[in-house]
Amino acid sequence: MKVNVTIAGASYSEVPSILIPLKNGGRARFCEVSDTTAKAADVAKGKKFYTSEGELVIGTADLSQGIDTRKTITMIQQEHQKLTLACNHPELSSQTDSEGNTVYATTYQDYLNIGLTADADYYAGKITINGTEQESSSSNPQIAYVSVPISDGMVVSATDATPIPAVPFTDVSLTMTGQGSQWLIGHLLVTTKQSPESPKIVGVGALESGNHKGLLFLLDEEKRYSGCKVEITTGTGISDTIELSYSKDIDLGVTMGGEISDALYSYLAESSEANAEVILTVKVVG
Numbered sequence: 001m002k003v004n005v006t007i008a009g010a011s012y013s014e015v016p017s018i019l020i021p022l023k024n025g026g027r028a029r030f031c032e033v034s035d036t037t038a039k040a041a042d043v044a045k046g047k048k049f050y051t052s053e054g055e056l057v058i059g060t061a062d063l064s065q066g067i068d069t070r071k072t073i074t075m076i077q078q079e080h081q082k083l084t085l086a087c088n089h090p091e092l093s094s095q096t097d098s099e100g101n102t103v104y105a106t107t108y109q110d111y112l113n114i115g116l117t118a119d120a121d122y123y124a125g126k127i128t129i130n131g132t133e134q135e136s137s138s139s140n141p142q143i144a145y146v147s148v149p150i151s152d153g154m155v156v157s158a159t160d161a162t163p164i165p166a167v168p169f170t171d172v173s174l175t176m177t178g179q180g181s182q183w184l185i186g187h188l189l190v191t192t193k194q195s196p197e198s199p200k201i202v203g204v205g206a207l208e209s210g211n212h213k214g215l216l217f218l219l220d221e222e223k224r225y226s227g228c229k230v231e232i233t234t235g236t237g238i239s240d241t242i243e244l245s246y247s248k249d250i251d252l253g254v255t256m257g258g259e260i261s262d263a264l265y266s267y268l269a270e271s272s273e274a275n276a277e278v279i280l281t282v283k284v285v286g
Helices: 260-274
Strands: 004-006 009-014 017-021 027-031 048-050 056-058 071-075 081-086 095-098 103-106 111-118 127-131 143-149 152-157 173-184 187-196 203-209 212-219 228-234 239-247 253-259 277-284
Touching: 056 228, 071 081, 081 152, 111 152, 173 203, 173 260, 203 260, 203 277, 212 260, 228 260, 260 277
Parallel strands: 071 152
Antiparallel strands: 004 009, 017 027, 048 056, 071 103, 081 111, 095 103, 111 143, 127 152, 173 187, 173 277, 187 203, 203 212, 212 253, 228 239, 228 277, 239 253
């Protein structure tokens, strides 16, 4: 508080404090504190302050109430893969920080289950905790799982995902039997014999969408095949050249598919519905 004072006969107005030389050197500041309004109960326990009477007092307030004491977990996503966190009930609360990362908070949970799933054409990286790589319990190279104890301030992330190398699709001869219409696949034919054994084709689906007819090779492999042009010839002499492209679907798995002629579609569809045997020769031509 600023006050008017008289020192050695001289008057001074609105003085908040004075500096007085010390006998052994240096200066001491003396402040006018009559405007202090705090009480001991207002000041944190163990902290010191001066009352309006100039008395040095130690605070008694317990300020721990209202302070967020929950353990926090920051999750930093990486490209071409997705991290997920889960634990026992109750679920973790979350918010987004200034950098767009998800920050979870918990009071009761002790363990955290972390999952990492790569995009279709990638192998998953390794889950990291505070920068340290964790060993996954999954044998699938596109998925990683770990279960770890929760520590306050832990940062969950992952090393980079890596592209699955593309391998060339190769010539193959197939003997197939029709199975009728199936959901998602259209008219299905199942492989009973093939040569050579790779690429491993377990079936073929003939699909129709409007004026477009398509064929899907269903593969029992995790390989990522390069797109290519193939010539497909049936045992009845129908021949069609089509562009095949790779895809990986949650329901169908790995497929190679492309658009086919009306003639080939009709033959495959009729053979499927009749449960007939079909021979297909697939030759890569480009």
